[in-house]
Amino acid sequence: MAKQLVKRDRLPLPVRIINTALLIFVVVLMGLPMLNVLAVSFSTQAKSDTPGLVLWPSPATVQGYTFIWNHVRFAVPFFNTIYVSIVGTVLHVLMASLAGYVLSQPQLPGRKTLTTFILLTMTIPYELTMIGIYAVNRDLHLTNTYAGLIINGMISGFSVLLMRNYFMGIPRSLAESARIDGAGEIRIFRSISLRLSISALMTIGTLELIRRWNNITMTVTLISDMKKWTLPVVLRYILFDQTTTSGTSYIFANAKMAAVVLTAVPLVVLYFFTQSFFSTGIMIGSIKE
Amino acid sequence: MKANRFVTVLIVLVFLVGGLFAQGQVERKAVEVKVLAGVTGGKDDTENALFEKEMEKATGLNITWEKPPSGYDQVLMQKLGAGEVYDLLYLNQFQMYALANQGALTDLTSRIAASSVYSENVDPDELAKIQMNGKYYAGFNKLEVFPLVNVNKAITDKVGINLNTLNTLEDYYQMLKKVKNYMENTVGRKPYYPFFTYMPDIWDLQPWFSSAGVRRGVFKDASGKKYAPFVQAQAKPVWEWLAKLYREGLMDPASFTGKTGDMRNKMWQSQEIVMDVDWAAWTGLYNNNAMTAGTYPHTVNVVGLPGTKSPSGTFMLEQGGASLWAIPANAKHPDEAFKIIEYMATKEGGLLLSAGIEGYDYVIQDGKLAFTEVGLAHAKDHGAPFPISTQFDLGVLGTMNPGVLESVAIGKRADVEVAPMGYADGELDARKYYDIMSKWMTDCIMGKMSADAAMRGAENELRINSLID
Incomplete structure (x- = not known):
C-alpha cells in the first residue's frame, strides 16, 4: 500500500528528468562563482589575475591568505565581527522574544495598534534615517564603540512579529494550566513559550547573525576608529577602495578572494548547523495570523 | 540608613570624578584639530595612530585624524548633514x-x-586648476597624474615599430594593424584585438581627442555659455577613427562591457591587448605585476606615450580630478587647519604622505630610505604617491616600478598640456554627461549610426538635460 502511494505520488519520468536537470543547472549556476572565488583564492598572484574562469588552482598556494592576514591584519576585524555579531544577536533574540511574547497575549490592551505601529517601522527605508541615526548615536556617545554596533538593531519589527506569530501558535491551554499550577509570566515565558519555540529562535538568530555579520552601512556610519573595523567593511575596503587609480599599491585577486572566503566561511558553517531549524521556523512563523 | 548614606556619597563621588574627567576633556578639546580624511593616513589602526603623531610633531598641533573605513563620500555627507564640526575635510x-x-x-x-609655503612649493599652474570663480576653497592633497597611452613595447618591438614616431591617429591605426597581423598570423592568436578602451564612462579617450584639440567635459565660453567639445564638429574624425578601429577588429569588443580590471589583466597578464589608455602609475604597475609573474621585460614591457598631437602641436592629456583639503565654514580652528594644509604641501609633508612614517615604513640607511616590509607592502602611498611639492624629488623614494617615472615625466614635457576635464565651474553633473555620451557614442563606434547622427543625438540630450546651453 505504502509502495503504491509512493509510486502514485511520483512525477512522471520526463518531468523528473527536466526537474533534475533544472536543479543541476541552478546548482551549477550558483556554485560556479563560489568555486571560482575559492579557486582564485588558492591561486598564485600571477595566475589569479588571469582573465577567464578559474575552477581549479594550479599550482595551489595559500599565498593569498597569508598576504591578506598580514597586510590588513585580518585577525582584528575578524574578532570584532564575531564579538558584535554574537553579543548583538543574543540580545536581539532576547528582546524580540520578550516583545513577541507580550504582543501575543490576547488580553494586552491596544495589541492591534501596537502591532500596526511595529509593522510601520518596517516600511521606513534605512537610507532616510541615516543622518538621524548618526546624530543620535553621536549625542549618546555611541560612535566608535562596540556598544553602538550592538545596540543599533538590537530590536527589529520583523523579529518581534515573527516571534509573536510563533507564540500565538502555541496552545493557550498550556499557559493556562501553568497559571493554575501557580507559574508566573516569566516562568511561563521561559519554561513553555521559549522551549517550544526553538526553531523560531534559531531562525531569527540565524537571520540576525547573518545581517550583523554582513552589515556595512551601520559600521561605516558609526565607526571610524580602525581598531573597530569589522570584516565586511575591511572586505569592501580591499575590494573597492583599494582599487588603484592614480595610486601605486595593488592587491592581487588571490588576496582579494581569500578575504571573501575568510569573510564568508563562518556564515556557511553556521548555515549547515542551523538550516533545519531555519526552514521550519520561517515556515511556521509565516502562516500564523 | 547607613546604606542610604553610602549610596549618596557614592553618587556625589561619581559626579565629582565624572565632572573632573569631563573638564579634562573640554580642555583637551580646546586645541584639538579635527580632520576627516579620505585616503590619506595610515593603512591600519597602528599606522594611523603613528601618522597622527607624525602630523602633530610636524605642526605642533593636537590632531585627531579620523579616517572612515569605507564609503568615504557617504560618511562625509552623513556627518556634515548631522552637523558634525570638523576643521579640515578631504574632498574631491x-x-x-x-x-x-x-x-x-x-x-x-x-x-x-x-x-610662503605655497609660493615655494606649489606650481601656480596646478593652483589655477582648482580655482573656482577666481577663488580658492581648498589646498592640495597630492599632485594628480594623468592617464596616457600605455603600449606593450615587448610586442611592438617584435613587429618592428618605433614608438617614438607615433603622433597621429593614422600612426596608431597603422601600428595596431601591424600588431594584429603579427599576433594573428605569426603568433597564431586569432582573433586578436590589440586595443581596449573603457567606454562606459568615456574615461580614457583624451589622448585621441588631442588630435582634434578638444577636451572631455563641459566648458564655458567667454559669454558664459556651456558647450561640450566632444560633440562639436572638430571631434568627428576621432569618433570615426574609433569606429574604424572597431569595424576592422582593432578594438576589443569587451571595451563596451568590460571593466578597467579586465583591460589591465589583458594588458599585463595575458597580453590579449597591446595598447590601452591608463594612469601613469599603471605603467609601473603593469611592469611590476609582470615582474612578479616572471614575464618582464621579454613578454611585457609597458611604456607610456603622450598620444596624438593637437593642431597646435601639443599633446593634450587629462589630469585626474584633484584630491583636496578644505576648511569648513564652521571650523573651530581654521588657522591650525591651514597649517596642516601647508605642511602637506611641503617636501617633508610629501614624504610622509608618500613613503610613510620613519621607523615604521622606512628607516634611513647611509642617508637613503630603506623600506621595511610594512613600507614595501604600502607601496610608498599614504595618500599622495606623487606629492604636490615641486621641491619633492621622487628619486628619494628609491627604485620605483619600472616605467613609472618616465610616464610621469611625460606630463612635464614642454609640448604636453595636462589639464582637468571641463567641470563648467562645478556646474556639471558628470554622471549624466558620462551616461549620455557613452550611450550615443557607443552606438557610433559599433557602427549602429554615423558619427554625425550620434553627436547630434548626444548634443540634443545634453541640452535637454541642461548640461549645455
Whole structure:
C-alpha cells in the first residue's frame, strides 16, 4: 500500500528528468562563482589575475591568505565581527522574544495598534534615517564603540512579529494550566513559550547573525576608529577602495578572494548547523495570523 | 540608613570624578584639530595612530585624524548633514564645488596668496586648476597624474615599430594593424584585438581627442555659455577613427562591457591587448605585476606615450580630478587647519604622505630610505604617491616600478598640456554627461549610426538635460 502511494505520488519520468536537470543547472549556476572565488583564492598572484574562469588552482598556494592576514591584519576585524555579531544577536533574540511574547497575549490592551505601529517601522527605508541615526548615536556617545554596533538593531519589527506569530501558535491551554499550577509570566515565558519555540529562535538568530555579520552601512556610519573595523567593511575596503587609480599599491585577486572566503566561511558553517531549524521556523512563523 | 548614606556619597563621588574627567576633556578639546580624511593616513589602526603623531610633531598641533573605513563620500555627507564640526575635510573636486556653492567652505584665497609655503612649493599652474570663480576653497592633497597611452613595447618591438614616431591617429591605426597581423598570423592568436578602451564612462579617450584639440567635459565660453567639445564638429574624425578601429577588429569588443580590471589583466597578464589608455602609475604597475609573474621585460614591457598631437602641436592629456583639503565654514580652528594644509604641501609633508612614517615604513640607511616590509607592502602611498611639492624629488623614494617615472615625466614635457576635464565651474553633473555620451557614442563606434547622427543625438540630450546651453 505504502509502495503504491509512493509510486502514485511520483512525477512522471520526463518531468523528473527536466526537474533534475533544472536543479543541476541552478546548482551549477550558483556554485560556479563560489568555486571560482575559492579557486582564485588558492591561486598564485600571477595566475589569479588571469582573465577567464578559474575552477581549479594550479599550482595551489595559500599565498593569498597569508598576504591578506598580514597586510590588513585580518585577525582584528575578524574578532570584532564575531564579538558584535554574537553579543548583538543574543540580545536581539532576547528582546524580540520578550516583545513577541507580550504582543501575543490576547488580553494586552491596544495589541492591534501596537502591532500596526511595529509593522510601520518596517516600511521606513534605512537610507532616510541615516543622518538621524548618526546624530543620535553621536549625542549618546555611541560612535566608535562596540556598544553602538550592538545596540543599533538590537530590536527589529520583523523579529518581534515573527516571534509573536510563533507564540500565538502555541496552545493557550498550556499557559493556562501553568497559571493554575501557580507559574508566573516569566516562568511561563521561559519554561513553555521559549522551549517550544526553538526553531523560531534559531531562525531569527540565524537571520540576525547573518545581517550583523554582513552589515556595512551601520559600521561605516558609526565607526571610524580602525581598531573597530569589522570584516565586511575591511572586505569592501580591499575590494573597492583599494582599487588603484592614480595610486601605486595593488592587491592581487588571490588576496582579494581569500578575504571573501575568510569573510564568508563562518556564515556557511553556521548555515549547515542551523538550516533545519531555519526552514521550519520561517515556515511556521509565516502562516500564523 | 547607613546604606542610604553610602549610596549618596557614592553618587556625589561619581559626579565629582565624572565632572573632573569631563573638564579634562573640554580642555583637551580646546586645541584639538579635527580632520576627516579620505585616503590619506595610515593603512591600519597602528599606522594611523603613528601618522597622527607624525602630523602633530610636524605642526605642533593636537590632531585627531579620523579616517572612515569605507564609503568615504557617504560618511562625509552623513556627518556634515548631522552637523558634525570638523576643521579640515578631504574632498574631491566635485565635492569642493558643491560645498563651496553652498557656502559651506572657508575662502582660502587670501591665505593661499600669503602663504610662503605655497609660493615655494606649489606650481601656480596646478593652483589655477582648482580655482573656482577666481577663488580658492581648498589646498592640495597630492599632485594628480594623468592617464596616457600605455603600449606593450615587448610586442611592438617584435613587429618592428618605433614608438617614438607615433603622433597621429593614422600612426596608431597603422601600428595596431601591424600588431594584429603579427599576433594573428605569426603568433597564431586569432582573433586578436590589440586595443581596449573603457567606454562606459568615456574615461580614457583624451589622448585621441588631442588630435582634434578638444577636451572631455563641459566648458564655458567667454559669454558664459556651456558647450561640450566632444560633440562639436572638430571631434568627428576621432569618433570615426574609433569606429574604424572597431569595424576592422582593432578594438576589443569587451571595451563596451568590460571593466578597467579586465583591460589591465589583458594588458599585463595575458597580453590579449597591446595598447590601452591608463594612469601613469599603471605603467609601473603593469611592469611590476609582470615582474612578479616572471614575464618582464621579454613578454611585457609597458611604456607610456603622450598620444596624438593637437593642431597646435601639443599633446593634450587629462589630469585626474584633484584630491583636496578644505576648511569648513564652521571650523573651530581654521588657522591650525591651514597649517596642516601647508605642511602637506611641503617636501617633508610629501614624504610622509608618500613613503610613510620613519621607523615604521622606512628607516634611513647611509642617508637613503630603506623600506621595511610594512613600507614595501604600502607601496610608498599614504595618500599622495606623487606629492604636490615641486621641491619633492621622487628619486628619494628609491627604485620605483619600472616605467613609472618616465610616464610621469611625460606630463612635464614642454609640448604636453595636462589639464582637468571641463567641470563648467562645478556646474556639471558628470554622471549624466558620462551616461549620455557613452550611450550615443557607443552606438557610433559599433557602427549602429554615423558619427554625425550620434553627436547630434548626444548634443540634443545634453541640452535637454541642461548640461549645455
